[in-house]
Amino acid sequence: MPLRSSRTITARLKPCSRNSRSARSGTKRALAEQICNELKVHATIEEEIFYPSLSGKIEDDTLNEAYVEHDGAKLLINDIMASGDDEMLDAKVKVLSEEIKHHVKEEEARQEGMFARAREAGVDLTALRDQLMMRKQELMKVAKSEGLPPAEMRVLQT
Numbered sequence: 001m002p003l004r005s006s007r008t009i010t011a012r013l014k015p016c017s018r019n020s021r022s023a024r025s026g027t028k029r030a031l032a033e034q035i036c037n038e039l040k041v042h043a044t045i046e047e048e049i050f051y052p053s054l055s056g057k058i059e060d061d062t063l064n065e066a067y068v069e070h071d072g073a074k075l076l077i078n079d080i081m082a083s084g085d086d087e088m089l090d091a092k093v094k095v096l097s098e099e100i101k102h103h104v105k106e107e108e109a110r111q112e113g114m115f116a117r118a119r120e121a122g123v124d125l126t127a128l129r130d131q132l133m134m135r136k137q138e139l140m141k142v143a144k145s146e147g148l149p150p151a152e153m154r155v156l157q158t
C-alpha cells in the first residue's frame with residue numbers, strides 16, 4: 001500500500017538503530033516494539049486486502065516476492081517482539097530497516113513498482129485505500145488493547 005506510512009516507518013527505524021549509545025535501552029526497545037506493531041498491521045492489511053486484489057492483474061513473480069519479503073520481515077519482527085533485553089536488538093532493527101527499505105522500493109518504484117503496475121492494470125487504488133484504512137484502524141485498536149499476536153507466515157516454513 002502506498003504509503004506515506006511505510007516511508008515514515010523506515011525514517012523512524014533509522015534513529016532507532018543508530019544512536020545506540022545515546023538512547024536508553026528501554027526507550028529504544030519501546031520504539032522498536034511500536035514500529036514492529038505498525039509494520040505488523042501494515043503487512044496484515046496488505047496481505048488481507050491489497051495483495052489479493054492484485055492477483056491476476058500483475059505478474060505472479062512480483063506478488064510472490066512481496067509475500068516472501070513480508071515473511072522475511074515478519075520473522076525478524078516476531079523475534080524482536082519475543083526477545084527481552086537483547087544485545088542483538090540494534091543489529092536486528094538495522095537489518096529489518098534495510099529489508100523494509102528494499103521492499104518499499106519494490107512497491108513504490110515509479111515505473112516498475114507494484115503500485116505503478118497495479119494502476120496500469122486498472123486497479124482502483126483509491127477505493128482500496130478506504131478498505132485498507134478501516135482494517136488498519138481495527139487492528140491498531142487490537143494492538144492497543146490486548147496486543148497483536150505474533151505475525152503469521154504466509155509462505156515461509158518455520
Ligand SMILES: [Fe+2]
Pocket residue numbers: 001002003006042046104107
Ligand atoms: Fe507496503
Ligand SMILES: [Fe+2]
Pocket residue numbers: 001043046066070103107
Ligand atoms: Fe508490502
